[in-house]
């Protein structure tokens with residue numbers, strides 16, 4: 139019985155031979171990646187989507203206009219909900235729904251994108267019981283379409299500078315929502331432009347002339363039947379973007395638009411009919427929808443990188459180019475060491491990002507249930523962790539996907555590869571839900587507070603316990619038997635701790651010289667974001683370690699350990715300058731790490747296809763000609779190209795309109 143369950147009759151023989159080399163069972167590896175229950179659900183839902191032709195793309199999205207894309211995905215999302223009970227086991231399970239949507243719709247967006255990822259989470263966390271009854275139930279029942287309208291044309295990061303106003307009118311028991319300037323226009327919210335009829339809107343709460351900062355309000359923006367904007371509301375699409383063009387990200391303005399007082403989300407902060415304001419238990423509790431998205435992004439980004447790795451690795455086993463030994467025939471491009479070095483570390487990252495995504499979701503669920511009881515102690519830890527992971531993971535994902543694209547040569551540049559679209563969606567993640575640099579600085583704030591606690595002999599939280607441990611002066615890498623690579627992990631810890639304390643000391647020195655805290659922070663901001671990155675990379679490596687240790691099946695653990703060890707070597711080399719600065723690592727140890735990394739590339743090579751097959755992306759979900767499971771790439775590339783709208787006629791009108799007259803005139807001139 140082959141251990142790679144992807145083998146099927148009619149497959150490209152090259153890939154079958156590769157798959158027969160697997161040292162582990164791919165379905166068991168899929169269970170380690172997704173969790174066994176979700177892996178099974180993904181497999182089953184993919185089969186059902188395959189059979190339901192109403193959920194299939196009517197043509198490749200690459201050949202569609204934006205309006206066609208919006209219409210196509212609106213059609214598919216409606217069909218998806220119509221059949222949801224037959225396809226998934228639990229429609230209230232976000233993870234299962236995400237995978238259904240990934241198979242049936244893809245990642246270019248659809249009218250319910252922000253509805254499920256932010257609008258509903260905002261209502262769940264911030265609406266009181268009566269408000270949940272009024273909006274959450276209809277939202278879950280698809281009676282309305284919502285978005286999350288926070289960012290403005292003038293401000294996205296600095297939420298304290300948002301200009302939209304919600305002024306309380308005691309006489310009518312209403313809020314007056316108003317956009318005072320062009321920069322106050324809401325700008326960017328997903329599905330706002332043409333699809334949504336409701337929005338959770340962030341606006342400054344003003345009572346009796348006093349501002350209480352921005353709060354969230356439920357605003358109906360379009361008529362439920364005609365879909366026309368309501369009086370006092372201007373709304374539209376912001377235009378085409380790098381990618382994600384089946385989403386109508388929009389703008390929104392209010393001209394003294396009135397809403398009932400009870401449309402402010404009042405689970406935590408409240409305003410009564412006399413205009414008396416009650417503070418929330420935590421100042422940032424209203425930011426919970428953002429924390430939610432940051433927490434789901436980690437695993438999703440891992441999945442995007444997993445998709446790109448699958449495409450590039452499968453293609454690298456079909457593509458032959460050049461000879462290693464003269465006269466012995468062209469080799470598969472994955473047999474080049476450079477190709478392995480380009481791709482396997484990306485594969486390892488995809489794995490660890492998915493593991494980290496699972497851990498962070500568990501912490502989010504805990505914080506959410508604590509918040510339900512008014513308990514907010516872990517919110518700061520969660521904010522710090524999600525801020526760092528969101529930034530590091532999105533950044534490494536897009537860098538990794540770019541390697542995957544280049545590893546596919548010219549065909550990687552074609553949209554047929556599928557990589558440009560996933561890359562375009564993933565790179566948006568560096569910006570949305572908190573610009574990466576800004577979020578790293580949020581984590582840095584937490585780390586600097588942690589240093590202060592450490593100096594008192596205390597720990598700020600579990601994530602920074604390691605700051606209490608003493609620094610070793612020299613690494614043991616290559617000096618003791620490798621075992622479970624303990625000295626490698628210790629090096630991540632050492633590098634992070636050293637940078638965190640170094641920048642904390644530098645800040646103190648600047649302040650001791652009389653510099654204000656804020657200016658000192660600016661002088662050290664680049665070093666601070668480095669500290670945040672290093673802390674997060676240590677967290678990721680430690681997370682990989684926890685995962686490998688938790689696996690019971692010996693073959694799975696061994697294959698995962700190879701990836702983990704590769705990850706440790708590759709990432710350490712990527713940040714080796716930090717370990718050389720204080721001579722923690724010596725030159726011979728760096729060589730040792732390199733040689734071990736090259737050894738691991740060779741060890742991983744026979745399992746490469748099975749490691750990507752274990753993601754179990756269906757061809758429908760992958761939407762890639764290069765990454766096809768059966769490996770029949772060339773004939774399908776040709777078929778795909780023939781679908782191009784430019785091939786609808788042998789001669790297109792622009793030839794007769796522009797080129798032909800120009801050439802005729804040129805010929806005539808040369809005949810004169």
Ligand SMILES: CCCCC/C=C\C/C=C\C/C=C\C/C=C\C/C=C\CCC(=O)SCCNC(=O)CCNC(=O)[C@H](O)C(C)(C)COP(=O)(O)OP(=O)(O)OC[C@H]1O[C@@H](n2cnc3c(N)ncnc32)[C@H](O)[C@@H]1OP(=O)(O)O
Pocket residue numbers: 232235236239250251252254255256286288289294295296297298328422425426428429431434438517518521569570571572573576580583584
């Ligand atoms: C059909 C079915 C499908 C089902 C689908 C299921 C899933 C799908 C999932 C995903 C889909 C995939 C792709 C999605 C595609 C598109 C994207 C979707 C959504 C994107 C939406 C957005 O972008 S919404 C807008 C997001 N905006 C931001 O993130 C703004 C960033 N800015 C901020 O967060 C803040 O302004 C700030 C944190 C930078 C600063 O805030 P400020 O209030 O000024 O606070 P400070 O003074 O700096 O700090 C004070 C203090 O507060 C702490 N703090 C800050 N934030 C938080 C927080 N969130 N929680 C806890 N604590 C916080 C901060 O650390 C300080 O603490 P100390 O004083 O102790 O240091």
Ligand SMILES: Cc1cc2nc3c(=O)[nH]c(=O)nc-3n(C[C@H](O)[C@H](O)[C@H](O)COP(=O)(O)OP(=O)(O)OC[C@H]3O[C@@H](n4cnc5c(N)ncnc54)[C@H](O)[C@@H]3O)c2cc1C
Pocket residue numbers: 252286287288289292293294295296325326327328382387566569570571572573574575576579
């Ligand atoms: C695809 C996509 C979907 C989106 N969806 C939504 C949505 O559904 N709802 C919504 O409300 N918004 C949405 N947004 C908006 C998004 O959340 C913001 O664009 C994002 O938070 C960044 O804010 P900004 O655009 O104001 O960037 P800016 O803050 O202007 O950033 C520009 C540069 O300034 C730097 N910078 C800014 N502040 C600081 C600082 N304090 N310290 C150091 N550097 C700083 C940044 O690092 C960056 O380099 C979406 C954006 C995108 C791209």
